[in-house]
Amino acid sequence: MxxxxxxxxxxxxxxxxxxxxxxxxxxxxxxxxxxxxxxxxxxxxxxxxGVDAAALEAAVPEILLDGMWPRVSEAILDADARQRSARAAWNWLAPARRPWLVPALAAAAIVLALATGFLAAELRRVEDGQRLLARELSRQERALAALQQPAAGGLLAAPTARWQAAGADGALSVGALRARLAALPPGTVLLDAAEADRLRRALPAGPGALLPAALGGRAAEGSLRAGEALRLLGSLDPDTEIPPERVAALAERLRGRHPAGPRGW
Amino acid sequence: MNPTDREMPDHDALARAFRAGDAGAFRRLVESQSRTLMATAWRYTADWETARDLTQATWVKVWERADRWDPGRPFRPWLLAVHRNTCLSWLRRAARRREELTATPGAGLAAPAGEHPEAALGRREFAAGLRQAIRRLSRRQLAVFTLVDLEQTDQREAAGRLNMAAGTLRATLHAARRKLAGQLRKLEVEP
Structure with a gap:
């Protein structure tokens, strides 16, 4: 400057x-x-x-001054009501007035902590279950994907086509069938009782009717699952050829009943 | 109410009675001191209704904080200090809200009655500019400027209130004025 x-x-x-x-x-x-x-x-x-203090005070509108006390008293009442409300809430909670409140709050806190622990454990358990389930589903999906590969036997690769192919080739050994059944989850339902019965009746008995006989025998007692079918086939020579006409008949039968293959595959 | 009511010699006694729980004494304080408070607030706002609202807010604070007043000291300076804080808070808020700067009349720094419309317009522009400009002041400069130039407090008294040496107060005041004048020029506001 x-x-x-x-x-x-x-x-x-x-x-x-x-x-x-x-x-x-x-x-x-x-x-x-x-x-x-x-x-x-x-x-x-x-x-x-430029503003003289006395002139300014003289210029204060009287109407606003007259209304000052009513406005102030009303504002104070409002403020008091808010404070009383806040105080009342505190007083209600004050330990001296509510001697049971502290033990009750402590108990509530313990219950809450226990419940939280329990819920956390439950949550972990459910999550573990979900992980197991996810793993199992993943495993089954992988098995299913493998079965759908023609190089791995293609038991489930385009089921209808597979049965048609089996009928066309006319060649299916007990061993090949067992290999395909072994790749399935043991609980897979192959045929229910009625289907097995119809199959048994449709296929004639004899040396070439090993599978239908086995299936029919089980079907009379109820539905047949992959694990049981595998066990029933276990006593047979794996090289035993299932005659082409039987395979074709089986394929035809299953194709008619299950355009997409046996239930559960 | 008469302007001379503010000269009532017994506002300290009224304040002590109020502090002891006498609501009637509080009412008499409101009725006797509001004129001064409104005139002070008008210097900040140039709007009587806003000045009325600020005065009302000050009285609510006084009601709520009466126990902070030391009965051994005069009541009026304490009351004016509470009111100044109310007005300064409003001024800071108003300075932050640009739309309010142009929507309200602005700091009242010229004769309020019988003003020519053009003069009133100029006053509004000046007031808006001043509110913008005071944002540039430091806290100390703002305190000195509002006390001395807005409220027209004697500099010696202001130095005492702010616990500041007279020379320091003068230097701070001069710096604040210079800064404000420079800001107003930048804003192209004619003082």
């Missing part, structure tokens, strides 16, 4: 109060006329000092 500006700032109040010698007043006004910063400062102070 220039010296002249500093002097102007320091003498501003005296300038506005008119308490400076005339010469000094003239010099300061001349400086303000040439210095925009000091001119702004002077204008600002004129504006700020």
């Amino acid at each position: 220039k010296d002249a500006c500093r002097a102007f700032t320091e003498k501003l109040d005296a300038l506005l109060a008119g308490s400076l010698p005339e010469a000094e007043t003239g010099a300061l006004r001349a400086h303000a006329a040439a210095c925009p910063d000091c001119a702004a400062l002077l204008a600002l102070q004129r504006r700020l000092a």
Whole structure:
């Protein structure tokens, strides 16, 4: 800041109060006329000092003053009501007034902690179960995918086509059938009782009717599952060929009953 | 109410009675001191209704915080200090809300009655500019400026209230004024 500006700032109040010698007043006004910063400062102070306190108090609108006490008392009542409400809530909870509250809260906290622990354990158990289930599903999906690969026997690869192929080739040994059955989950339902019975009746007995006989024998007692069929076939020579016409008849039968293959595959 | 009511010599006694639980004494304080509080608030707001709202807010604070007043000291400076804080809070909020700066009349720094419309417009622009400009002041500068220039408190008294040496107060005040004038010029507001 220039010296002249500093002097102007320091003498501003005296300038506005008119308490400076005339010469000094003239010099300061001349400086303000040439210095925009000091001119702004002077204008600002004129504006700020321009309101007389007594005149301002006399100008206060009476109507607003008359309404002051009603407004203040109402605002205080509102504030009091809010405070009372907050105090009441605290007082209700205050241990001195509710001696049972602390033990009750402690008990509630313990119950909550136990319940939380229990729930956490349950959650872990459920999650473990879900993980096991997911693993099992994954395993089954992998097995299913393997079965659908023609190189792995393709037992389930396009089931209908597979049965048709079996009928067309006419060659299916007991060993090949066992290999395919072994790849299935043991609980897989191959035939229900009625289907097995119809199959037994449709296929003639004899050396070439080993499988139908086995199936029929089981079917009379109920549905046949892969595991049981495998066990029944276990006593047979794996090289035994199931005659083409039997395979074709079986394929035809199953294709008619199960366009997409045996149930559960 | 008469303007001379503020000269009532017994507001300290009324305040002590109020502090002891006399609601009637509180009412008499409200009725006798509100004129001064409204005039002070108008210097900040230039709007009588806003000044009324700020005065009301100050009285609610006084009611709630009466126990903070030391009965061994005069009541009026304490009351004015509470009111100044109310007004300064409003000023800071208003300075942050630009839309309010242009929507309300602004800091009342010129004669409120019988004003020519053009002068009133200029006052509003100035007030809005001033509120913007005071954001540039430090806390100390703002305290000195509001006390001395807005409330027209004597500098010696202001130094005492702010616990500040007279020279320090003067230097702070001059710096605040310079900064404000510069800001107003930047904002192209004619003081």
